[in-house]
Amino acid sequence: MSATTAPAVPAPAAVVSLSPAHLAWLRFRRRPAAVVALVVVAVFIIVAAFAPWIAPFDPIKTSWTLIRKAPSWEHWMGTDENGRDVLSRIIFGARASMSAGVISVTIAAGIGVPIGLLAGFAGGWADTIIGRAVDAMLACPFLILAIALAAFLGPSLQNAMIAIGVTAAPVFVRISRGATLDAATNEYVEAARALGNPAWRVAFRHILPNIVPPVMVQITLAVAGAIIAEASLSFLGLGQQPPAPSWGSMLNSAQRFLTQAPWLAVFPGAAIFLAVLSFNLVGDGLRDALDPRAK
């Protein structure tokens, strides 16, 4: 009697349940430009954080024998009108740009998201008042309002960051309000309300996590905007004050030496362009990854 063996039944394919974050990461990875941009962003952050160890020279030390020297092996990006190494100033300038990007967007999101959450969740008169206040702020063009705020607060990097943060906040209010209204119609939110959860708990435990994706996208795009805004304010003399380096203020002084030392204008501008382009690409990639319908 031959032993009969049961036919081999293929094991059911393991049901892989991926978290939304993992799925978003897989979608993000499908965009090579966004991945490269993410690496560039990481490089900028590392350069900004470790500037004292990376920069080949002191960014504020002047040298009368090295005034406006063209790029060479010793000074890869040349020297400026005071004999300072341009590469070292760009490396330290990344600190001003990245911190302006991060801090001002933190201020903007810190003000805008709770207010947007309140407007969307509370509705009624609170929503109307907040909506009107936001409309009025958005009625002033971003840079003009930032210039006016920075002017009244006084020129400094810190005040420029506050001005950019406050001016950028209304966009966060709009986005988080819209996302809150959208999330509030979900069944789990209604269930949480029906179970008798207090309003603050429903807002923070059930709605807030669901408005994170659009807010994340806006944060990335707003960092790009904040970097340009900081460079613009510093270019106008309202941001980082000399001799501390900033890409915008470097471009301002480069204007006076365009014919004799064009490299002074080329490199800081290229740094702003590359940083902003990278944040924009990461933002676009994140939007497609977190909300594929919006593509």
Next chain:
Amino acid sequence: MKGHLGTRILQVIPTLLLVSVYVFCLQQLMPGDPALVLAGEERDPQVLAQIRAELWLDRPLPIQYFHWIGNVLTGDLGFSWRIRQPVIQLIAQKLPVTLQLGSMAFLIALSIGVPMGILSAVKKNSFWDYLANGIGLAGLSTPNFWLGIMLILLISVHLGWLPPSGYVPLSEDWRQSLATTIMPAFVLGNALSAVLMRHTRSAMLTALEQDYVRTARAKGLLEWTVVLRHALRNALVPVVTLGALELGTLFSGAVLTEQVFSVPGFGKLIVDAVFNRDYPVVQGVVLVTATVYVSLNLLADVLYVLINPRLRNA
């Protein structure tokens, strides 16, 4: 339609009132006493008290606001502390320069952004689509003051084709006026052309999927006739209105562009006022900019209703 427009116009009033509150509050952020700034070296308490009384600085804040807004409503934006001229007069002198620059920038943006958007949509997912998107993203990421400096370096310093700075009014010599404004206008229109490109691409992609386009193709019309006469005419409705919404952002760009090219416009006025601590001018410029911006938004809404037959007949 009339009801919709009426509601929209009424909504503008509280917005502008709130803008006036913000602009008034800006002055309160100013460190120190404005009377001291005005008095300069003078420290005589009697003179300072007189300045405070003249500016109503010795009254409670709400009273100061109502006095200020009352003047604003009669067209009095105050006096420049430095130039000693009415702010409204200064703005009236500078605004036409920026409006000329802005109009040229808008035309340049339309003539670059719309064709690029059409090409990108028609050749979707092709090399041309990626190229147009790449150029658009680069346009959005380029700080306009850097683009201006690079153009001066290339076109004025190396090639010597155009003057690097300055401004000649259109009424004086139109050729010279164009020569001095074409570069700043291109710089100002750069980011807007990228925005218009994205809007056009999106609107064209939607239009190209519509039944009337399929019908036009089925009739055997040439592809370019289908694209330009059938799809584009419908796609332009949202593009024009969204484009009008972006006009206000040209004011922001003008601040930096006018600074780079030394164009004596509205943007340069605010920057000079900031450095001269001429706060009434800063306030006046912000208020007028916001009013123009709100009016443009309203115009965009009205335009959208007027050119959209479904809303027009509603």
